[in-house]
Amino acid sequence: MRKAFPPEDLARDSRFARVDRMDQIADPRAASGQGGGRPNQRLTPDRADSADAARSLMHGIFVGEIQALEGAGRTCWDFETGTDGAPFALKLDMARQCWDEARHCEISVKLSEHMGTEIGEFGESAFLYQAACNPDPVLRLTGVNRALEGLAIDVFNTMKEFGSISADPVLEFCEDWMLADEVTHVKMGSDWLRKLTEDDPERRANALEFQRVVDKLFSFGGFRGEDDESPVILARRFRELAGFGTDEIDEIAAISAEARDEAKAHRASLAAQG
Amino acid sequence: MADPHAPRPAFAPWDRRELPGSFTVEESARRAGNYKWIEMRLFEALGGWIATVPELDVKMRLGTHCYHHAWHAELWHKRLPELREMNPERLAVPPNEQMERFVEALTEPEAADLTIEKLVGVYRVLIPHKIAAYTYHLNNTSTITDAPTIRSLKFILHDEMDDWRDGEMILQSLIETPDDVRRAAERQVELETILVAAGGICGPGTLGGPTSDEQQPHQEVSA
Numbered sequence A: 001m002r003k004a005f006p007p008e009d010l011a012r013d014s015r016f017a018r019v020d021r022m023d024q025i026a027d028p029r030a031a032s033g034q035g036g037g038r039p040n041q042r043l044t045p046d047r048a049d050s051a052d053a054a055r056s057l058m059h060g061i062f063v064g065e066i067q068a069l070e071g072a073g074r075t076c077w078d079f080e081t082g083t084d085g086a087p088f089a090l091k092l093d094m095a096r097q098c099w100d101e102a103r104h105c106e107i108s109v110k111l112s113e114h115m116g117t118e119i120g121e122f123g124e125s126a127f128l129y130q131a132a133c134n135p136d137p138v139l140r141l142t143g144v145n146r147a148l149e150g151l152a153i154d155v156f157n158t159m160k161e162f163g164s165i166s167a168d169p170v171l172e173f174c175e176d177w178m179l180a181d182e183v184t185h186v187k188m189g190s191d192w193l194r195k196l197t198e199d200d201p202e203r204r205a206n207a208l209e210f211q212r213v214v215d216k217l218f219s220f221g222g223f224r225g226e227d228d229e230s231p232v233i234l235a236r237r238f239r240e241l242a243g244f245g246t247d248e249i250d251e252i253a254a255i256s257a258e259a260r261d262e263a264k265a266h267r268a269s270l271a272a273q274g
Numbered sequence B: 001m002a003d004p005h006a007p008r009p010a011f012a013p014w015d016r017r018e019l020p021g022s023f024t025v026e027e028s029a030r031r032a033g034n035y036k037w038i039e040m041r042l043f044e045a046l047g048g049w050i051a052t053v054p055e056l057d058v059k060m061r062l063g064t065h066c067y068h069h070a071w072h073a074e075l076w077h078k079r080l081p082e083l084r085e086m087n088p089e090r091l092a093v094p095p096n097e098q099m100e101r102f103v104e105a106l107t108e109p110e111a112a113d114l115t116i117e118k119l120v121g122v123y124r125v126l127i128p129h130k131i132a133a134y135t136y137h138l139n140n141t142s143t144i145t146d147a148p149t150i151r152s153l154k155f156i157l158h159d160e161m162d163d164w165r166d167g168e169m170i171l172q173s174l175i176e177t178p179d180d181v182r183r184a185a186e187r188q189v190e191l192e193t194i195l196v197a198a199g200g201i202c203g204p205g206t207l208g209g210p211t212s213d214e215q216q217p218h219q220e221v222s223a
């Protein structure tokens, strides 16, 4: 087995449909609404397309969990154990994350059935797993555990609230359990970033820059933010529990707002072109 | 109520634990180091394979089992300093070159259509050998002096038995045709042959008999 496994080779059964990221965003049923009539709205039950949007988000969570499982697994395999590669304790954390993400996949399959969607109803892009291909374990953990798993905190908190306001206790219950695990995973990322770059400010700066890039990509043109237009809300309290400082959360909020403004300008220029 | 000051035997009539056991401190540490090494190789391989298997149920099971073996590696890692090995990395090694060859062969398959080969290596060869080695250790170490190892062995064996059952059932569900049966059997022969040459996961003496250290002078005499 190779030491680096490319995103295009991720193994799937025949139900899954691989699409690129732009096709996924352009799906009119997506939670962001960007492919359809009403871009960027909070996910609430009174949204006309709320059932489709929630199902699409659930399917996105499901495939995201599979890729998170695959990424954590690859970190167990890709790096030699030791000071040159990845410390033993870091690999133990990644193995623990494999178990957690496997449970999240199981929960997501059951929740998808509960919400009336099925595997393959929406497309899957390998966008998440790509961040888990970084050859430096510090950058990989910062990109995956702080940026992507941080986004998972925001998504699960949003879905938990959606479960609460739409009177779906099963959804609310499951999302809260997954949220607890994601806070643990983000904290792993925060702790390892600090520990492994303690005496290497340049490596820390590179890792934080990689996190910024991933955070920007995953702000999905305003998909995640702090205002009413954002389908997914930045979960400040849970991010603090996971080791984010207020300044770091402010920075993600700014990155998200920037991504939203860029998307708005892009849509305006498309409209102007007719 | 009975007189609380009346003398009672230190060992109750039903407590049959005995001194001594078959392993010295050094021999226990050597085995714990071999265990840590193989548990690490196994959890790393299971983690790596998750992305390579298309079967969704297998993918998720591998993620769960990956953590079980990582936790076992951690238990051995923590036990080593208690057995006077202050540098746990020194003993976290394979018992011999054949064992390294076994792991290379075990982890070689990558393609998406090789799930049977991947799982046979783990669930029909390696895990049965681990169960045997751990059970031998459990049944032969001192039930009094080595109680901490026994506690770890029991937790680990519980996982190994559950995981072996899981893996075997998945294999039985994947093996559908005579060709699948042949593939599984050939893979088992290939890997079992290397593991037998290694003498088991702790080398010769894994299930009793002389260890490789003990064999050395004997071989020299007969040469």
Ligand SMILES: [Fe+2]
Residues within 6 Å of the ligand: A065, A068, A100, A101, A104, A152, A178, A182
């Ligand atoms: Fe997850």
Ligand SMILES: [Fe+2]
Residues within 6 Å of the ligand: A068, A101, A149, A152, A181, A182, A185
């Ligand atoms: Fe996670």
